[in-house]
Amino acid sequence: MPSQNPLIPLSVNGAPTPRKIVHIDMDAFYASVEQRDNPDLRGRPVVVAWRGNRSVVCAASYEARRFGVRSAMPALTAERLCPGAVFIPPDFVRYKEASRAIRGIFERHTDLIEPLSLDEAYLDVTENKTGLPTATLVAKTIRQQIRAELNLVASAGVAPNKFLAKIASDWKKPDGLFVIQPHEAQSFLQPLTVGRIPGVGQVTESRMKAVGIATISDLFNLDLAQLEAHFGRYGIRLHQLARGIDHNPVVPNRASKSISAEDTFERDIPLAETELLIRRLAEKVWRGSSENARCARTVVLKLKTREFATITRSLTPLSPPCSCNELTAIALSLRERVEFGPHQLFRLVGVGLSNFQLEDIPPTPAHLDNIHQPN
Structure with a gap:
């Protein structure tokens, strides 16, 4: 009879095909x-x-x-x-070099690697290249190889999905290995505070506490309609996570959603004095990602006022910027759409590229203006 466990996805013929996911997180x-x-x-x-x-x-x-x-x-x-x-x-040159060496160790075991940053990644070892019998042994071997070859320490979580594996990797930090078996997921999750859910920050946690949600057990006991009423579409995701359900696969070579650079001033300055730094940041973004930049449809300018309000201005031109000069010109033009008086001071500026389009699909021109007050 096919498995009814939501942690175990079913194949086309209905046979259970449990995933084995490892989350590696380098310590400090x-x-x-x-x-x-x-x-x-x-x-x-x-x-x-x-x-x-x-x-x-x-x-x-x-x-x-x-x-x-x-x-x-x-x-x-x-x-x-x-x-x-x-x-x-x-x-960062040395950190990237160390990260590449760690990636090389991962690749001995699987090609299904999804980096999250220089120091952490998901690995799908449902079928591993070294023939090790369990995902736990794969994780243990990777940690040993990182220590022996690179003199660095990694923690690891092993679980049937990405959500649980990420929680597990943090459970025995530093220098820890923790395993969550499919049948243990519910009993493990229920007592945890909602702040343990990846992506639930202080603001969201405070909103949850305001409506009586402090633990994952509290989330579990609310039905889907109630969670949607409180949190919109995110309520659907919370309903699944409270049950240990996460069908998101490990995606190798995931395309960047955005590329950006920003800097904070030594002193708060008026808008008129930001041009030089905008030029430098645009050059940094273009130089660091020129291959991907040509696929980016949207240019974003970010500013933060001395009062910590974040302002963004963005433009999606008919064709992506084809040079650093064009990127710079667009970023500077976006500055002209910041409607603050001459006495407003700013503490931060950033330039970014987003809305990557890998296929030749005509873009829709758009102007997006947002002001986010600090929480």
Whole structure:
């Protein structure tokens, strides 16, 4: 009889075809690379960040995390929490090199690899290339190879889908391996807070608590109509995740949804003074992604006011920008559509490309203007 377990998708003939998904997450990746390459940093609190009033933390070693230092925290806050921390400016060339070496280890085991960033990826090892009998053994072997060959530490989660595997990889960090079997999913999920769901940030968690949802069990006990009433289409996704259901496959070589670069000013400045940085950011975006840039239909300009309101202006021209000069010209023209008085000051500017079109389909011209007030 075909399996009725929603965690196990059915093949065309109705036979159960359980997936075996591994989520690998490198531990304090940027900081760990710095400690690996400089023995004097080992065992010391390391913060990867530029120094400065507007700088934020890119990564923190576990020694620094004991003081409360976290990624995306202002560097000044990190320095206050951990006065003895060693601040290292980020070196993304070395981090990308280490990430490529990690990817090489993944490729020994499977071709179904979906990177999420330099330091984490999903692997579908339902059928692995090395003939190892279980997904758990594949994950264990990958972690051993990363440690032995690269002197870095990875945590791993093993589960029948991506959602559960990502939660599992975080469960025993650092240097952990955790497995969720299909029959264990419900009992494992029910007590967890909704903040454990990937993608549920502080704002969404607060909205949930406001309507009496604190745990995944609370989500499970609401029917689909109630969740849709509270959260719209996202309620459908929450209804599935509360039951451990995630049919999203591992997608190798996933196309980028957007490419962008942004920078925060040392001091808040008026709009008229942003031109030079817009030019630099446009050049950075074009230089770093010129092959993909020619498939991008939409140019986006992002600004953040001194009051932390985020403003975006975007344009989808009849044809994608064909040069850095054209990208720059469009970005600067978008600045002209920012309708603020001369006394408004800004703290951040960004330039991006989105709406990638790989097939030769005529685009629809569009102007999109948005202002997002800070939460």
